Amino acid sequence: MKKWYLLSLLCILLCTASAQQNDQIATHFFEQLGKGNWDGAKENMDATMTAKVTPDMLKGIWQQIEQSHGKWETVISLKTAKEGAYDMILADNRFGKAIITFRVVFDTNHRIAGFFIAGTKLLTTALLPYEETDTVITPDGGILYGILTKPVEKQPWPVALIIAGSGPTDHNGNNPLSAAANGNSYQQLAAALAANGIASLRYDKRGIGQSTGFKKSSSATSLDDFTDDAIAWIDHLQKNTQQFKSVAVIGHSEGALIGLMCAGRRSFNSLISLSGPGECMDKVLLTQLRPMLADSLYDRATVILNELRQGNNPQQVPAVLSTLFNPSLYTFWKSTFHYDPCTLLPAVKMPFLIIGGTSDTQVPPVQADILHHCKPGSQLLMIKGMTHALKDTAPVPAGNKTPLPLSSQLVPSLAAFIKH
The missing domain is CATH 3.10.450.590 (Nuclear Transport Factor 2; Chain: A,)
Structure with missing residues (x-):
């Protein structure tokens, strides 16, 4: 002993x-x-x-x-x-x-x-005069923190739920790994929609910003959990008939895939895919990695993605890829690669608008074409010069810390579609 x-x-x-x-x-x-x-x-x-x-x-x-x-x-x-x-x-x-x-x-x-x-x-959230905070509780007991942006017109208004893209992106569209010039996309979008008589709700994803209290650990979180979160917001907005007369869902990038999944489980008025994938995310990811990796690393990434798609944990991950393919993300990647946008489209019964940018290097324009081809009757808008951050392509002065404005063609097209 x-x-x-x-x-x-x-x-x-x-x-x-x-x-x-x-x-x-x-x-x-x-x-x-x-x-x-x-x-x-x-x-x-x-x-x-x-x-x-x-x-x-x-x-x-x-x-x-x-x-x-x-x-x-x-x-x-x-x-x-x-x-x-x-x-x-x-x-x-x-x-x-x-x-x-x-x-x-x-x-x-x-x-x-x-x-x-x-x-x-x-640490702090600066609200504009026409903004107020809102929260919902998720199925696993977490609290999602959101910002409601309101038009000056008399209610009820159309309201759009803005679903953020991948990574540590907050409710304003800011990601610590993105340049400041690409920031504030969702806040800019919300303000522009309000100027067109449309309210919006944008929120911090679980584990980001002020959304806290989830029973599931980050390593056990799947794309289905993020979909449950978005549906909690849809239900919340649809119950508030005094303020809102219709609900649109705007998904950006990975958020567009979540929007498609929501459309199969809830009925709402319209769906918009902003720079969303048309193929499985593993194929999109490989497209993103191709110009960034040497041939040997790209081949290794392909093997890793195949293992994850088959539901297995990768056997060997080079240290240089450990950020992207970390064990804490395996559950999420497996769930994401399980969904093909084209197989989700038959469940989309509401009007569907697909928007892509010709200067989007993360989700190339061909992805919008694939979505449009898979959904007869959908509307396709390809905005010349728009980047993945929804901004116009423009030279950024050295040391610039001011977010670029949204692409000028984006909001008029969005507002017209949501209203009509």
Whole structure:
């Protein structure tokens, strides 16, 4: 018994020491990023990360985060996690405008094998005079935080539910990994719709911003959960007949796929796909990765996607791809790749508008053509020069921190479709 106790105590001490070492490395990593010491931030990376991640890449990523969420201030807390064979640290970092949670992945030698954003919580929400907050409770007990934007006209109004795209994108359309010039797309869209007599509701997805309290962990969350969340908002809006006379659903990018799924489970007045996929997301993802990866890594990504599509966990993930194909995302990816937009379209009985941009490099224009071909009777609008962020293609001055305006053709077409 005594020997067993000593062995158990030794194991606890070793595990604690290992966790403390990872804590120290993670803290040092963020402190160096906060100081702008990009070489110092690379000190504890593994060989693959060291080879692939340059100081300029770290600088670009960090500056984009600070442009969106203010200057880095400090590491608030560190929490040890383990998913599969990976040791991780969940690191909450305080910035001027938000608390951002990062996942830092470690190999067995306590070297950083990857890091990515796991969640963002805004510290303050600035409401415009015609905006007010709203919330709904999800089937798994979470609270979704939303912003209702109201026209000046007398109610009831048409109302549009805006469903955000992929990644840590908040209710305003801001993503810490996107340039500031691409920001505020959803807030701009809401304001423009209100000017055309249409109310809108945009919201923070689960795990993002001020939406909290979900029983499911992020690693167990699927595309179906995000669909349940959107349906909770649809039901909420449709019950409020005093304020709203019709409900439209506007899905952007991945949100467009969620909108299609909602149309199979609820009846509402109209559906709009903004830069939405026409093929399964794994095919779209491969299209996005092709110009970014060397042939060997692209081939590896193809194998990983095939494994996920078949419902299996990948057997081997290179460190450089560990952010995209992290064990915490496996459930989500498997559920996403399960749905083909064209097979969902027969359930779409309401008027359906498909909008794409000729300058969209994330979801190329051909995806809109595929959707339109799969749904006879749908309307297709291809906006010349519009990007994935719904902005017009335009040169951005160096150091610009002001969001570009929406594409000029977008809102008139949207408003006319929703109203008529």
